[in-house]
Amino acid sequence: MKVRVLTFAVLSLALAVTSCKKDAKDDDDSNTVDLETRVTAHADDQSRISNELDAVDNDVNTYIEETSAFGREQNVMAPPCNTTVTFDSTQALRRMTITFNGNNCANTHSRTGTIVATIPMQQRWRDSGAVITETINNLRITRLSDNKSISVNGTRTLTNASGGRIPNLYLPGPGHRNSIRHRINGNMTVAFDNNTQRQWSVARQREFTRAPQDSLVITVTGTHTDGQTTGISEWGTNRFGAAFSTQIVEPLKFNQGCGFRLGAGKVQHNVVGANTVVTFGLNAQGNPTGCPGANPYYFKAVWTGANGNTQTVIRPYF
Template sequence: MKKKILLYLASALFLVAIFTACKKETGASADNTAEASMQSDDQARVSTEVDAVANDADAALETSTSFTGRYSQAQINVICDATVVYDSVSNPRSITITYNGGSCWGSRTRSGVVVISMAQGVHWKDASASITITFQNLKITRVSDNKSVTLNGSQTYTNVSGGLLINLPNLGTITHAITSSNMSITFDNNSQRTWQVAKQRVFSYNNGVVITTTGTHTDGSVTGIAEWGLNRFGHAFASSIVVPLVIRQDCSFRLVSGEVKHTTPLVTAIATFGLNATGTPTSCPGTGHYYFEVVWTGANGNSLTVIMPY
């Protein structure tokens, strides 16, 4: 069961954001706002992959005694498209994840390297323990259209509360924070931009794992910002989590609620999740569809509302 929890956590956010990226792109095209469409897609993909690497880091850390501080555990490889090499002797210690371009996820492939660095004497299970995650030409290619993004730079990943996810059912909650000021993004048109990231993920256990994500950056009167910077067109943007994004294991690790606001000079888009076909909040639909509503507002005040399944 504990191994399954790690595997679920390593895939949940990736699967959720893949569909949000595709649906946002469709809504923006209907509004005839190409830049807004592409920015929504870019933001969803980058945010997804940052979270996916954090999940991989959790999985790699929690299967190594020297990094977690646990007394005993079996080291297993829970990342299906990568090999993992541990160096517990050097200072800082490191875990090198090399992605092999495999297609085990079905909807995307990854190639490149991620290096996790942790100082000697630090144990991931302790409160405020932090690691540095360095992206080295991590290229993610979407199978459906062969479009890619390549990530470089570094981020700080902090176990704010302490505790290990493998023990989540007994701990109640675990809080992690992700911050970065130098994430370099290279898009499929070869444009390169630097983004900043500030988000918090709270893991809890309520009839299964629950992941609640919020943005932690504030700019003037705007709060809850999770990513910001320049988009591929060179225009400023900010993506704010207006209502926390919630993923639940007891609903097959689906996104069950939340609201995200994307702001660019051309358009503002607000996406609300966890709805039924009429746009009303609903409980888990089982094998049926959730729906989300996107309200796009252009610079001239025109707006468009779209409700679509996911």
């Protein structure tokens, strides 16, 4: 009888241990899946906000360069699609209002909302240090491939850090410049498609150069420093309520010959629980690619999970 009782007790203990191990494994798997979901969602959010505002900035630059109110120059960038622009001035400011009301030229995103750009009357945009203030009002950008949207409100400044205008890259003689540098700083409220609203700050430099084929190349770097961390381009709170900062560790490249799509570069997302390195400009196998035509580029996100194992995901972006 004692033997039977002992055997039953040992069996019960073994089952309990096995059950605990299974539960622990299930918890680990659940945490891994949850972490992967959060990592990939944040990587996608950051690339969307960054890339789509870069595309908007290209449209803003086009209107700045071609309009007499801001000092008309030759336009070397494609005219924006489904936008209208109006101008008015006060004694102190020149004002330009850009209204977005449909698909972009590539038909990959739909955009609605306005950006109001102002510059002091006494400033000329071609001068080094000239500052344009942008007020973003209910700018809603929808990715047509999956109908996911973000909405942005806030204020940014666009500073002509180098002086000169983008067409100066193409001018011979004394007016020629090898590069034009703009710096963007600001604070925004971003509303995600899961009904969360978060605060994001931005500090980026966009450098324009001329490629051998005469197309423009835009190189983006981060300009904010926090303690020992340099090259920060965005920081704030992500959709999951976690504080983050994003460093550009290899400059982001946009080539006019590729439709100004993000074709190369690497960032690091610093978030409690998982620092993630994301590489852009890849194919579906995770290898660098050239212009993919109408096909998506892919990013590769790499991070270390709670168990110390390196995790990798490859996802498309547009």
